[in-house]
Amino acid sequence: MTGDWMNDDLDRYADYESAFEARQPRKRKPNHKPKLDRAAQIGAVAEVGAMESGFNTTYKPGLFEEGWLLNSLKPFQDMGLLADVLGRVKGGKEANVYRCEASEMAGGGLLAAKVYRPQMFRTMKNDHVYREGRNILNSGGAALKKTDHREMRAIGKKTAYGQEVMHTSWLMHEFQTLKRLHEAGADVPRPIASAANGILMSFVGDERLSAPTLGELRLDEDEAQAAFETVERNLRLMLDLGIIHGDLSPYNLLYWEEQVILIDFPQVISVEGNPNARDLLRRDVKRLADYFSACGVDTDTDRLFASLWPDEE
Ligand SMILES: Nc1ncnc2c1ncn2[C@@H]1O[C@H](COP(=O)(O)OP(=O)(O)OP(=O)(O)O)[C@@H](O)[C@H]1O
Ligand SMILES: [Mg+2]
Known part of the structure; x- marks a missing residue:
């Protein structure tokens, strides 16, 4: 694509x-009565x-x-x-x-x-x-x-x-x-x-801390393996319901007490009705496979994708 x-x-x-900050102050006219500033x-x-x-x-x-x-x-x-x-x-x-x-x-x-x-x-x-x-x-x-x-x-x-x-x-x-x-x-x-x-x-976290995202953490191999299996299970569950996250990455996975929690779903995609579904799933899968393989999990984009979207030639 x-x-x-x-x-x-x-x-x-x-x-x-930043949209507010980007506004430049206007030049003041002489004798201008000060109004409330922005x-x-x-x-x-x-x-x-x-x-x-x-x-x-x-x-x-x-x-x-x-x-x-x-x-x-x-x-x-x-x-x-x-x-x-x-x-x-x-x-x-x-x-x-x-x-x-x-x-x-x-x-x-x-x-x-x-x-x-x-x-x-x-x-x-x-x-x-x-x-x-x-x-x-x-x-x-x-x-x-x-x-x-x-x-x-x-x-x-x-x-x-x-x-x-x-x-x-x-x-x-x-x-x-x-x-x-x-x-x-x-x-x-x-x-x-x-x-x-x-x-x-x-809320995922406690009084002092909110759960970090996986993007901010580097898990050891065992933790990463367990987290990967959870993510894979959730990807399958979503596909069974006919949906794809569409913005999945380590930054939308919270990690708390050795549990992974998926968040951030406004852009969720319908598998049936959306011709971009395959490509969007592949993008999600790539981001996850890249992260987990760097943590030592035996996975890669093609293999993970093919196991989820089996009709791939
Ligand atoms: N249920 C929750 N419990 C604890 N923290 C949460 C929860 N949901 C979201 N967060 C925190 O808020 C952040 C933003 O949430 P979310 O990803 O849903 O919004 P967003 O605006 O789409 O963010 P981004 O565009 O950066 O992905 C998350 O990265 C996470 O740190
Ligand atoms: Mg987010």
Whole structure:
């Protein structure tokens, strides 16, 4: 395959903070009455967001985060699931993940909240590569129908509403996939709830540490062998359900107490409906085989791929 998109999509999300930073200050006119500067304006918006959300948290979000974060998590608090936000685990390309405290009603303990970045900065290149053959999901997780004219038209015209519909669809694909995989016995976080801009799931880690990804670790041979077998089992399980992760690499595998947990599913691919499925699986397999063979596991891309996709000539 030619596949320029293969490289493109690695940095497919614009970072919204750098988008703010990239803006150059305008030249001031003489006698110009000072207005609130950009940061103060955003701060003001953030404060309104926080006050409106009425959600006080141990974690003190930054200027660019606050309104967005608290409004995104408010639905989970309203559902009675969330007691507190304790800290930010990591800012990924498309989302931030926060360590949260579950409410007593939800059984206490830690939860992970994945909060997607503001939609205005989500510019996923080549998203059609992933979307082919899969439904557009609404916030209830149901597939949009051809007769949903308003949504279909908005998507076609790429209006703000259309983008919002697509944003919800990515998020719901992640949540639905976690549900299906968890029910099928896969090694994924337990999904708990979804809302307009985030999902809540079990936290992998403890009060002090979040689980590292395999990309940050070099396992010894025995650990690597066991981890590889888990990953292989999960790849097969996904294929049995007709899906491919589509962005699998050591950076989307958490490692905690010698267990591997697969994460990050918004781009999940339908095997049946997507003509790119084979190539995307091969890319996933290559990244995994490269990593595990470097740790001393007896595997390589061709062999692993052929065992998963047996019709390969
Ligand atoms: N359930 C969880 N428990 C603990 N940490 C988590 C959990 N889910 C995600 N994380 C952490 O948050 C990071 C980002 O999560 P995820 O990969 O789902 O988002 P992302 O924005 O797609 O990231 P990237 O684009 O960098 O792959 C992960 O690398 C991991 O460190
Ligand atoms: Mg990730």
